[in-house]
Amino acid sequence: MREPVGMGVVGAGAIGIRAAMMHLSQPDVQDRVRLAAVCDPVPGRAEAAALKYGVGAFYETYEELLDDPAVIAVTLCSPIGLHYEQGMMAVDAGKHVHFNKTMTTTVGEADRLIARAAEVGVHLVASPGMMLHPYNQRIRKAILEGTLGRLVWAAAGVAIKDYHLEEEFRTGEDVLTNVDPSWYFRKPGGGPQYDVTVYALHNLTGILGPARRVTALSGLVLPEREFRGRTIACDMDDSTLILVDFGESFFGFVYGTVAGRVNQGFLPNVYGTQASLIGTRIGDRDLKLLDDHQPHVVGEHTTMAESHVFEDLMQLVDWIREGKPSIASAEHARHVIDIIEAGYRAAETGQTQDLRTTFEPLSMEDL
Ligand SMILES: NC(=O)c1ccc[n+]([C@@H]2O[C@H](COP(=O)([O-])OP(=O)(O)OC[C@H]3O[C@@H](n4cnc5c(N)ncnc54)[C@H](O)[C@@H]3O)[C@@H](O)[C@H]2O)c1
Known part of the structure; x- marks a missing residue:
């Protein structure tokens, strides 16, 4: 895939803003990734975030974000207890997934996610990619x-x-x-x-x-x-x-x-x-x-907060575009x-x- 990856941001709270939207709206990554959509159930939050960070679309429901064809991958910036269900829904919709930590709360859930992603043929990257x-x-x-x-x-x-x-x-x-x-x-x-x-x-x-x-x-x-x-x-x-x-x-x-x-x-x-x-x-x-620094943490990103989350996001972007699996x-x-x-x-x-x-x-x- 040569065009930029459309990223859907799920949750516009602390990490949705401080990591996903602040880093992925920087000019230096626009050739590889675009902020395609954001969703959050709190009325007005996704809209306010989309306007502030130039995100392509905003929704109050996750289902609408998954229905958006511009969304190729999602980053789950929601509370940890939702990650398994939201991860499975994304995989079933054919989207690649970046999990903010922690990926799931149980091994059984992780097993099912990994197996389903392999069946569908989508990639999973899980933060924190500390070995990067x-x-x-x-x-x-x-x-x-x-x-x-x-x-x-x-x-x-x-x-x-x-x-x-x-x-x-x-x-x-x-x-x-x-x-x-x-x-x-x-x-x-x-x-x-x-x-x-x-x-x-x-x-x-x-x-x-x-x-x-x-x-x-x-x-x-x-x-x-x-x-x-x-x-x-x-x-x-x-x-x-x-x-x-x-x-x-x-x-x-x-x-x-x-x-x-x-x-x-x-x-x-x-x-x-x-x-x-x-x-x-x-x-x-x-x-x-x-x-x-990790490989993608260059220029502006070195001075910004949550650069490790940005690195993990770019690991998924590279995997989608270049077929290069991540050690995260x-x-x-x-x-x-x-x-x-x-x-x-x-x-x-x-x-x-x-x-x-x-x-x-x-x-x-x-x-
Ligand atoms: N805050 C941090 O310092 C930090 C740092 C790194 C990673 N993380 C991880 O990021 C994730 C989010 O943490 P946070 O601190 O941003 O949480 P937060 O509470 O600040 O934000 C979560 C957002 O998700 C929204 N949300 C709730 N239900 C939702 C749903 N069904 N669909 C979509 N959005 C929904 C909430 O309205 C809220 O806006 C967690 O996995 C956390 O472990 C947080």
Whole structure:
């Protein structure tokens, strides 16, 4: 396909605007991708976003967006709990799909999506494509070369408390800036595991390869949140600590909670018998270089927020136009979902859970 890919943006909330519409309306990508349509059920929101970012069409329903022949691919910028159903609908309509994290909430859903996309012949790209970061590829190479010695244990995870209550799209008065974040604290897609630990797990498993089994404890620390003078009743766990077994007595500690942290950002610490990886550093050597970016993050995009989502979107665009599959794969996302889902199951049952999925990590030849 030589003409630009028509992208349909599903949801005009924080990421629909800050990632999809702000990046894909930049002049430098118009030869490859166009903002074909946007939909959002909140009256007037899709229209306001379309006018502001020059999107071709706007709808209040997802069905209308899928019926639009200008839409070749969709980016799901809706709450996580809707991704499976919306992903299946897009695949059935013959559209390629970019999933903002997390792709689905269960492995069963991920299995069905992957199988159906293969039947229909459409591509799935799942954020976050952490292994597209050059520093992560260097880290994996160094570990495969044995720089850390025998791997002993790793720690990865994130604490997030009020971030989604305070984003710039939540606190204003108009339809583009009063977006309700309640779903971040509610079942089925809420909680820090699906929201942020997913980044740490893509890093951890992308760097180290797939895991074998998990055990966990999980609970709710803050049953209520305040948003714009009203109370959100939270029913999703907000503090989960997982132990991950990678095999050969190499273990990981992975957390998603509301306070405290033992590592930097979304980056893991990995401890070996010869050396340790702390963030992007092994000893004195920093594997993150100055101006280190993923392949499409150039020019203006380097200074804009959510450039990692833009990168994942462009991975799908390249795949559609050039037949080049992405390493931000649905199979990797499914394995991360397996760890999260099995963690909740382990916490509920008190039993260690075997993981039932795997994925192909980057090989030495890829690096
Ligand atoms: N906010 C962030 O920092 C961030 C960063 C990266 C990725 N993400 C991911 O992006 C996705 C969206 O998160 P967000 O923070 O933008 O959420 P948000 O709550 O700000 O926006 C979601 C939007 O989806 C709309 N929506 C609700 N039901 C819909 C439906 N049936 N069809 C279409 N639209 C619907 C809502 O009206 C809202 O405008 C999630 O998967 C999230 O994990 C968020």
